[in-house]
Amino acid sequence: MAVDKQMTGAIQNLVLSAKQLKSLSFTPEVSSALMTLASLGVLRHNLGRDRILFVGLIGCTGTGKSTLFNSMAGQAVSQTGWRAHNTCGPVVLIQDTFLKAIEDLEQRFGSLLLPAFQRGVLSPGESASTVGAPGIMQLIQFSSRQRHPFALIDLPDINTTLARDDNLLALEILPWLDAVVFLVDDETIYHRDYERPVTVTNELKQSRLCVLNNRGRDRVDLDHHDLIEAKSFYGVERIHVLPEIRGKDRFENEPEFTQFKQDLFNLSAPAPDPPLFKRIAGLAKTVIDENQQRLDALNSLEEETSVQIQNQIAKQPALSLEKILNDDVLQALNHLGLKRFAITNVAQFFKRVFRTGSLKRSFQIAFGDRKDGGLSQIFRMDGAKLENEVATRLADGRERIHEMIRRDQLAESIPLLSSRLREMDARADSESYKVSLKKIVGEFERECQGLITQDSVSASIKNDPLLAVALLTGLIIDFATIPYFGSWLLVPSAFKYLPLGKFESAKRRFQKSIQDVIEQNLFKIRDQLREIRGGLILEKTDPLFKALQICAGYSGHEN
């Protein structure tokens, strides 16, 4: 009993969060079937133990469903006639007090009774020609002193091509019934289209009656072995054989009809809950599986994306300063402090003299003390070039990652997910990183300018004591071993290529932070994935997920 209670609670939660489930757009057939059954569960539970029974008429066209319905209603409500497929939508005969009770419930839960249908209400005595239209549930209320313990539902047939075009509405509504009245006639008693409803009825353990509308035969031998087989097929103890009514359009006081009515009134067993719960469990499990599938696909995608981003960043060569700095500035920066005595500076000096013809300035840039600040004046980073470079790298990275995402096998197999992934914008948004880029450039510029303005031998010894010691040692060794050779010029040249000193570390920091900007921007793809995830996945902590889990976990205990 505790299991049932838990289950009904979970089902109520399901119905209450119908909107949420819908927004997650799982396979529409599954989720709508789940919601319909859940509404049924809630309806049954809330109406209590002595709720009314829903009794439905199932049968092929022309077996007299609507005639029987009208006979029970005592008035011509549902359309009858010799034509095929007269009734297209359910027509429900229901006592007004019950309807009131259901409507009260619906105040709380939203539409509960056959929620997929639009509702039309017919008051007693009224008759409409449009009764039984597709997509509309027609309610006929009556107030009677006699307590009818059931609501009778007239359903469309199960065998015409038109009914099949409507996806066999009768079978869709079948789970709602507590009792099923199978209507057959001499032409259809062995019709194979009864197999499906009978299977469902067996599974749901609904009570059932079988009515044979006899219109062809002179006599029906109920003890014939073929009919005994039919009885066991429909799962009834007796078949009510109704005679042909000539000249009237409904049964009134025929003894067989009275007997049938009596049997119908005597029905008291509501359809048991466990089979319904089992169905719900099956559907809930499908939904959870689908959710899990999405979750797995997205998780693996996220992981792969992170790995791919790291790889990308690791593979990218560091941004070369040549691309974004003016030659002079680069020359000056590379030859700060002691490095200014490198032999490469001589070549640079001559090159510059030939190009510009300015001796003094060339000397200053090549060997000079940079304290005068002239250099920091010309120090200018080409922002546009840098932005371009970063944009290129970003676009490359994004494209690769998107390519990977799109080719992901797991996600490809989930149509909704793959379409969402395709909608993701592969283009880099150019604005957001520009601000941080500017900041980084500003910092780097300030740092470099500081280095330039402080440039002196003493300052650089202070800045890079290690370099100074190494240089000094090199010079001493050089002087002591090969006197007058003058290779002292080569020593600072060698140090030029050693990544030491303040400028080198500033440069590295700069390169690193540029890479960080790229990385951050690439990780936005992961954020995009997370956004998608929010709209597609039910997280484990969500109450709806918990309700689904309880539903899916239902194993049923037969009693």
Place this chain on the structure above:
Amino acid sequence: MKIETLRNQLDSLNIELERLTDREALELASQTGAAEEDSLFLYGIVGGKDVGKTSLINQLAGARISIDSDVLDEGTNIAVAYCSEADIPALEKRLGADARERLKIVPHEREELKNVVLIDFPDFDSRFLLHRDDVKRFGKHLQGMVWVTTPRKYGDHEFIEQLETVAQSSDNYYVILNKFDQVAGKADLPSVREEVLAYLTRDCKKKNVTPPDSSRFLMISALDPEAYEFPQLHSRLVRIHSPEEIAKAKAKNLRAEFDKNLARIRSHFALSDKIEEIDEALESICQTVHEIYGGDYFDTVQKRVEAMEELRRRISRGLFTRRIEGWPILRSLFYPLAGIVSTLGNRFAFAKTPDETPEDPRDALRYEGMTAAGWMRNIREKTEMEYPHLKRDMGPAPKFPEVVEQKFIHLIRDYEEQIVNRLSEGAPTPTIVRRILVYAPLIWFPILQPLLVQMIQYEGSLFSIAALGSGFAALISLFGAGQLLQSLVFLLVFYATWLIFLYSQGVRIVIKEGHQEFHNTWFQQFLPWIIEALSTPLQKTRIKLTEKNTQLQEIETNVQKELDRMMEGRGN
């Protein structure tokens, strides 16, 4: 036998189409080849349970040949054939193994039913599967069908399902509404006819099969042979069927079989629709490519390509070498001076030094932060989304980045070659004056000019023999190093200037014409290539489908021919 081959062809086509499209192969209607040989005409009386098939055959036979119980039971269990004594061997031969134990033959000796066999079948809508099998198994042997239904059952889906796979022509197909007496009080004959025919026709149209012929739709009550349209039915079925009539009816069936199968294959696989859809998709790819890669994208790339200084240098130089090919002196002078000439030539042509120089073609093709490959992928995805049915036919996505980069490098190379070729073709052949102008310095600087100078310096009359003589004397004596060097320098300066002038002229042409040339290369080579890369698999599918469509048409004409031949053969 020819018909049999055509049947096989159609069958294999059906299966091939399953592979080619994403739809399952159809279950085709078919008749046995045996039917073409003998002269029997088999009518099958089919219908659902209790619609009165047995009553009908009994009524037609005029005897109780099939058991027709008055108790409600499962009904006729095995098929019953009502057949003339003489036709029994032929019937047995025809049915062969299919008939075994599932057919009871009731012989008769009625002259008017010679060659005609009436077969009563068990109902096909019952839960008992064996009954359905019978109809399926016998169906292909039948030439005519009498489909019996009732006012309560005409809406059943069984009819249309059967009609879909049945091969009989609608001319040999009777639809009988039995038990008319049940609606007699509620509706009259015309209104029932209208309603039922409308219902069946609507179903048939949905499934794309020929609807039943209204003249072969009869309403009867099998219990009352005098009432309604029973007499008509009786007179149509129970009469002498002449061999010609039977042959004609069989031919009609063959035609109907092929017509139906062809029509169903066409509509099921929707060949022409698919071809049309592919055409549309191809068109849309073409348009999108032009929309995206034309216009702004093109301008951006063009600017970048024009900014590729290395490329322009190569082109100008290529052009220049072509242009001086006919000038051996200039050519031999150009090689040592190439560096100076091209640098100065460029400068004189005011060729701007570009501010961005993309080295990678991938970069040159980037637009709005996406590579050309990215745009290509976008187009493909757009097409996939617009034409979801064609997704399978578009094949796996090619590796766009590799493909597009390679192509672009080729493209640039081609562009370079073409522009050089085209521009050098248009160059004028040097005239005499030009030749003199170019070669004259060779005489002027080393000989004429020094001679003139000497003559001017001669004191006395400028135009005297003496002056000339002194000039020559000086010339000969001074043909030493100094004078020669001097004249060589002059020569060099002259030719270098000339070369630089020519070169800069060439550069100007390249800049002017290159614009147009790149436009052509882009729109006439690159875009078609991109379109091709995007649409090749579709094109292939299209070709295959068209092929199948032609095959279908061929089969159709062959069937037509074959049937005409058969009819003619009969006529003679």
